[in-house]
Amino acid sequence: MVNRENAKLMTGNEACAEAALVAGMSFFAGYPITPSSEIAECLARRLPQEGGTFVQMEDELASMAAIIGASLAGVKSMTATSGPGFSLMQENIGYASMTEVPCVIVNVQRGGPSTGLPTLPSQADVMQARWGTHGDHPIIAVAPSTVRETYDWTIKAFNFSERFRVPVVVLLDEIIGHINEKIVFPKREEIEIVDRARTKQNPEDYKPYELTDSDIPLFADFGSGYRYHVTGLSHDETGFPTNDPKKVDLLHRRLNRKIDRYKSEIISYKTAFLEDADLCIVAFGSSARSAYRAVSRARTSGLKVGIFHIFVLWPFPYEELNKIARRIKKFIVPEMNLGQVAHEVACATKYEVTQVNRVDGGLITPDEILEAIKNVPV
Amino acid sequence: MGFRYEFRLSGSGGQGLILAGKILAEAAAIYDGKNATQSQSYGPEARGGSSRSEVIVSDEEIDYPKAVNIDLLLCFTQEACDKYHEDVKETGILLVDKSYVTKIPEGKYKVYSVPITETAETKVGKALVANIVALGIITQVTGIISKGAVEAAILSRVPKGTEDLNLKAFNTGIEIAQQFK
Numbered sequence: 042m043v044n045r046e047n048a049k050l051m052t053g054n055e056a057c058a059e060a061a062l063v064a065g066m067s068f069f070a071g072y073p074i075t076p077s078s079e080i081a082e083c084l085a086r087r088l089p090q091e092g093g094t095f096v097q098m099e100d101e102l103a104s105m106a107a108i109i110g111a112s113l114a115g116v117k118s119m120t121a122t123s124g125p126g127f128s129l130m131q132e133n134i135g136y137a138s139m140t141e142v143p144c145v146i147v148n149v150q151r152g153g154p155s156t157g158l159p160t161l162p163s164q165a166d167v168m169q170a171r172w173g174t175h176g177d178h179p180i181i182a183v184a185p186s187t188v189r190e191t192y193d194w195t196i197k198a199f200n201f202s203e204r205f206r207v208p209v210v211v212l213l214d215e216i217i218g219h220i221n222e223k224i225v226f227p228k229r230e231e232i233e234i235v236d237r238a239r240t241k242q243n244p245e246d247y248k249p250y251e252l253t254d255s256d257i258p259l260f261a262d263f264g265s266g267y268r269y270h271v272t273g274l275s276h277d278e279t280g281f282p283t284n285d286p287k288k289v290d291l292l293h294r295r296l297n298r299k300i301d302r303y304k305s306e307i308i309s310y311k312t313a314f315l316e317d318a319d320l321c322i323v324a325f326g327s328s329a330r331s332a333y334r335a336v337s338r339a340r341t342s343g344l345k346v347g348i349f350h351i352f353v354l355w356p357f358p359y360e361e362l363n364k365i366a367r368r369i370k371k372f373i374v375p376e377m378n379l380g381q382v383a384h385e386v387a388c389a390t391k392y393e394v395t396q397v398n399r400v401d402g403g404l405i406t407p408d409e410i411l412e413a414i415k416n417v418p419v
Numbered sequence: 420m421g422f423r424y425e426f427r428l429s430g431s432g433g434q435g436l437i438l439a440g441k442i443l444a445e446a447a448a449i450y451d452g453k454n455a456t457q458s459q460s461y462g463p464e465a466r467g468g469s470s471r472s473e474v475i476v477s478d479e480e481i482d483y484p485k486a487v488n489i490d491l492l493l494c495f496t497q498e499a500c501d502k503y504h505e506d507v508k509e510t511g512i513l514l515v516d517k518s519y520v521t522k523i524p525e526g527k528y529k530v531y532s533v534p535i536t537e538t539a540e541t542k543v544g545k546a547l548v549a550n551i552v553a554l555g556i557i558t559q560v561t562g563i564i565s566k567g568a569v570e571a572a573i574l575s576r577v578p579k580g581t582e583d584l585n586l587k588a589f590n591t592g593i594e595i596a597q598q599f600k
Contacts, residue, residue, distance in 0.1 A: 048448075050441070050444055050445040050448050050449055050451055050455070050457075051448070077461075150442075158459055159463050160460075160462060160463055161460075186520075188595045216458065216484065219458065219459060220456055220457070220458045220484055221440075221441050221443075221444050221445075221456065221457040221458070222455075222456045222481075223448035223454060223455065224486075225450065270551075328482075330482040330483050330484060331482070331483050333482035333483075334483040337482075404484075404485055406483070406485070406487060407483050408487075
């Protein structure tokens with residue numbers, strides 16, 4: 042039997058809040074919105090207990106601005122929202138990308154567009170997580186499918202954001218946010234925590250965006266005596282604006298290379314039953330749960346079906362899927378949107394992809410996926 | 420595939436069905452050492468509107484967390500009963516609150532019609548604990564989760580100061596179900 046100290050029944054939202062504290066987050070600014078509100082509720086209670094700061098802001102624009110400011114001052118920060126709030130945060134998410142300020146944005150997806158379906162699940166913000174803010178920009182987005190995964194991936198989201206100095210989006214959905222499930226906590230000493238690399242230079246020699254071998258500039262806490270200019274304008278290594286084409290080109294290529302060159306360390310997925318499969322289901326988030334059930338039922342009736350379960354949506358596992366497509370030619374993508382990941386899978390595999398989509402606020406059922414498995418053209 | 424048992428507790432917002440579902444799931448997952456999930460579906464209203472709480476108990480990891488082939492359906496409104504009775508298995512159980520559900524839809528499932536809210540009011544002393552009376556009945560008729568586990572979960576989830584009232588409600592539910600043939 043499980044040690045009760047180590048196991049708890051909790052929701053994805055609660056696990057997300059607890060994990061953020063374990064990751065070292067000490068500043069939360071947000072505006073409550075269904076189905077993410079329990080994250081703010083939980084942290085409003087827990088952060089003061091842990092010596093951190095919780096601020097309920099006037100809106101999501103300000104929430105995003107506040108967590109960027111806090112992070113610039115040297116603390117790990119996050120916000121949590123749902124679709125309408127995520128839309129309002131986009132401008133400042135771009136600012137965080139451009140200024141290389143680590144932060145974590147949790148989006149518990151609901152049906153959209155606009156206020157949509159507040160209490161019902163959706164997975165329709167996949168593309169918004171990647172391209173919601175304008176311009177070429179680096180971003181990482183993770184998509185857990187269980188309460189335990191939410192715990193683990195929230196911690197990893199902080200680690201990615203600290204290591205690469207990028208905003209990281211945790212894409213939950215109403216199912217994962219609100220499901221109560223048993224979580225057996227990992228031992229604290231087994232959890233890896235990453236902190237941003239800080240400069241050891243003298244303040245007078247410091248350039249906030251000086252080139253490094255890693256492509257990731259060294260951080261100085263704002264207000265700690267280092268001369269530090271921050272702007273959303275294209276800037277050179279001093280942090281001041283520039284229109285010099287060479288410097289601008291250098292900046293934008295580095296910003297994007299920063300994720301691209303490390304993508305093999307970021308991309309994460311799990312496969313099951315793929316060895317002898319002639320059909321692969323590519324799934325993520327809560328619809329992956331339906332996919333697992335569909336796969337095990339398909340296997341019971343002798344169908345050779347496997348699963349490719351994506352944990353990190355951005356950067357997307359194009360090459361990994363392409364490798365699988367050398368042997369498997371049939372792909373099914375179940376998702377609670379009208380085909381956002383399916384298009385990426387088609388792009389990666391060069392095959393036509395069968396879509397199973399729901400946008401009515403219901404979780405895709407294993408039966409719906411099974412039906413698609415049986416009907417995939419040979 | 421292993422053992423999987425599906426509960427759906429249905430009615431309207433404010434009847435405590437989500438809490439009842441959490442207690443069942445916590446009892447099974449934490450105190451009985453099985454796996455359990457509780458999920459819910461509700462409308463955007465603060466109160467009223469339909470409310471549905473689903474609990475899956477299994478001896479293996481639970482992937483799909485929704486109830487589709489129901490072993491036990493609890494209905495606290497006629498509307499919920501009309502809407503959901505078709506999802507109950509042939510070998511399943513339909514438990515309704517007699518005070519709210521007057522027309523019981525025909526089916527192969529076993530039916531228990533109990534004045535749950537009325538019992539909570541007259542025998543326990545508060546209509547508010549009807550959800551916990553229902554938990555007592557459910558625990559006794561299904562035998563899926565141990566009595567001790569449900570008691571422990573009730574104590575961990577109800578507000579301080581209401582423990583005795585809730586335990587009384589739970590035991591009243593058990594006693595009612597012990598009278599069933």
